[in-house]
Amino acid sequence: MNNKAPHTFALIGLAFILISGTIDLDNLFNYANQTKPIYIVKDNTPQNNVINDKTATLGRVLFYDKKLSANNTIACASCHQQENAFGDDATQSIGLDGGLTGRHSMRLINARFSDEEKFFWDERAVSLENQTTQPIQDHTEMGFSGTNGQEDINDLIVKLSEIDYYSELFNFAFGDKTITEERIQLALSQFIRSIQSFDSKYDIGRAMVTNPNTNFPNFTAQENQGKRLFRDPPNLGGAGCLGCHRGDEFDIDPNSRNNGIIGVAGSTSIDLTNFKAPTLRDLVNPDGNLNGPLMHDGSLTTLMEVINHYNEIPNNAANTDLDNRLRPGGNTQRLNLTNTEKLALEAFLKTLTGVDVYTNEKWSNPFDANENISLIGNSLATDDHKFGQTVTLFPNPVKEHLNIKVNTGDYLVTIFDLNGKKVFEQNISESDAMNLYRLRKGIYFLKLQNLDSKKIITKKFIKQ
Numbered sequence: 488m489n490n491k492a493p494h495t496f497a498l499i500g501l502a503f504i505l506i507s508g509t510i511d512l513d514n515l516f517n518y519a520n521q522t523k524p525i526y527i528v529k530d531n532t533p534q535n536n537v538i539n540d541k542t543a544t545l546g547r548v549l550f551y552d553k554k555l556s557a558n559n560t561i562a563c564a565s566c567h568q569q570e571n572a573f574g575d576d577a578t579q580s581i582g583l584d585g586g587l588t589g590r591h592s593m594r595l596i597n598a599r600f601s602d603e604e605k606f607f608w609d610e611r612a613v614s615l616e617n618q619t620t621q622p623i624q625d626h627t628e629m630g631f632s633g634t635n636g637q638e639d640i641n642d643l644i645v646k647l648s649e650i651d652y653y654s655e656l657f658n659f660a661f662g663d664k665t666i667t668e669e670r671i672q673l674a675l676s677q678f679i680r681s682i683q684s685f686d687s688k689y690d691i692g693r694a695m696v697t698n699p700n701t702n703f704p705n706f707t708a709q710e711n712q713g714k715r716l717f718r719d720p721p722n723l724g725g726a727g728c729l730g731c732h733r734g735d736e737f738d739i740d741p742n743s744r745n746n747g748i749i750g751v752a753g754s755t756s757i758d759l760t761n762f763k764a765p766t767l768r769d770l771v772n773p774d775g776n777l778n779g780p781l782m783h784d785g786s787l788t789t790l791m792e793v794i795n796h797y798n799e800i801p802n803n804a805a806n807t808d809l810d811n812r813l814r815p816g817g818n819t820q821r822l823n824l825t826n827t828e829k830l831a832l833e834a835f836l837k838t839l840t841g842v843d844v845y846t847n848e849k850w851s852n853p854f855d856a857n858e859n860i861s862l863i864g865n866s867l868a869t870d871d872h873k874f875g876q877t878v879t880l881f882p883n884p885v886k887e888h889l890n891i892k893v894n895t896g897d898y899l900v901t902i903f904d905l906n907g908k909k910v911f912e913q914n915i916s917e918s919d920a921m922n923l924y925r926l927r928k929g930i931y932f933l934k935l936q937n938l939d940s941k942k943i944i945t946k947k948f949i950k951q
């Protein structure tokens with residue numbers, strides 16, 4: 488029996504605890520060069536904001552940071568939760584001081600892959616970039632509105648400028664540490680555009696055929712029937728969904744008007760202005776449960792309710808903006824689907840769900856349980872600005888003598904192993920060497936603290 492195994496597992500477990508709350512700038516996740524299927528062709532990325540790993544990494548930190556709200560309680564991720572496909576299972580999301588949003592939170596999966604360039608249910612944001620700082624400036628959502636005594640976005644920029652990890656991350660992403668609203672927008676948009684889900688049953692089947700109209704070999708007969716109903720127009724016996732939720736992206740037709748859902752969450756008034764839906768991918772999670780109620784008012788709580796809605800669009804004289812496709816011959820749509828057909832359509836909608844996006848660490852919360860984050864990485868030249876000079880560690884990996892080069896100042900060096908245990912300490916000034924022959928092989932973190940300013944930078948090295 489190999490008695491080494493349990494020990495190794497314990498180490499991996501502990502390393503993980505330390506690593507959560509840590510971003511390793513030498514080993515970024517791949518956001519920029521993710522693979523997407525060849526049949527995915529739509530893309531709303533503007534030329535000036537193509538995804539790169541550094542900026543998307545900054546976007547991830549911003550997305551999960553509660554400091555983006557006026558009272559440090561709400562992050563984007565509070566209402567856009569990874570386990571709910573970056574939507575919210577509450578009908579109305581809770582914002583600052585318990586205030587509720589007027590509409591249901593939207594899933595942010597595959598937001599990049601649409602012809603529609605506008606964002607929000609009512610398309611009031613002209614682009615994703617423009618959208619991303621609106622929640623920050625919303626008085627109920629995150630509270631930097633500049634109205635009714637609230638601070639404004641410039642106050643947020645001052646607040647973020649005083650946080651060390653943002654000085655580092657903005658410098659890392661943009662080449663200097665200046666924070667602007669535009670840079671916040673670019674970074675958040677890159678992170679959101681990186682969130683993609685293409686490992687569904689639908690994708691596996693789609694990759695096996697050249698024409699999406701043909702039956703997918705991996706589908707059940709029921710799922711293939713549902714796919715036909717989804718695609719075919721009502722005059723050919725289908726349900727006509729593809730007319731508005733198009734292509735393999737299942738994005739909304741930018742010309743769509745409203746679909747007959749005109750309610751307002753938590754109110755009896757009506758709202759005719761909602762013409763956008765997020766992609767129909769990942770309506771349910773991998774267990775088959777809805778990732779939150781559906782439609783802008785969250786009024787439909789099962790897929791069957793959605794199908795019944797389209798089967799019989801309500802005839803409401805107040806709705807002057809119902810899409811003409813749902814009013815054939817001047818009468819609100821009656822699809823007359825049989826129960827078997829409804830179940831087939833439901834089974835098809837469930838094939839659009841992926842797996843990876845719910846758990847992949849690259850889209851997960853980078854903060855630890857105490858809302859702290861630390862940046863590590865040996866090539867962390869960007870970290871060095873705190874000391875106003877470049878700090879070099881060499882050789883790395885090291886066998887015995889680790890040299891450290893700083894131009895001026897007195898420092899305390901502390902070295903930690905992956906368990907967070909202090910294994911070495913030494914005072915150094917300017918260039919010095921440390922004898923590390925006692926350390927076991929492995930990965931270590933070196934913390935360098937300037938004894939005057941008390942500022943700290945962290946670097947990582949490997950002992951051979």
Ligand code: HEC
Pocket residue numbers: 550555561562563564565566567580581582583588589590591592593594595598605606607608609615618619620622623627628629675679763764765
């Ligand atoms: C308090 C909850 C809440 C917070 C916090 C929040 N959102 Fe939202 N988000 C919503 C709601 C609700 C909607 C739909 C609002 C509407 O259409 O009027 C939405 C819509 C969006 C959309 C539009 C998606 C689409 O397909 O059109 C994007 C993008 C988005 N949010 C990103 C963000 C970002 C980035 C942040 C952080 C800066 C954020 N949200 C913070 C609740 C929230």
Ligand code: HEC
Pocket residue numbers: 594608717726727728729730731732743744745746748761762763764765766767770780781782783784793794797798810812813
């Ligand atoms: C005329 C265009 C049109 C047609 C046809 C259409 N939809 Fe929609 N769909 C929309 C619009 C617009 C919305 C956003 C509605 C809202 O919340 O105000 C939407 C929303 C949805 C949603 C909710 C998405 C979410 O994230 O909450 C689902 C599910 C849906 N449609 C499924 C279908 C199905 C299934 C069919 C076919 C039976 C269909 N749609 C046909 C325009 C259309």
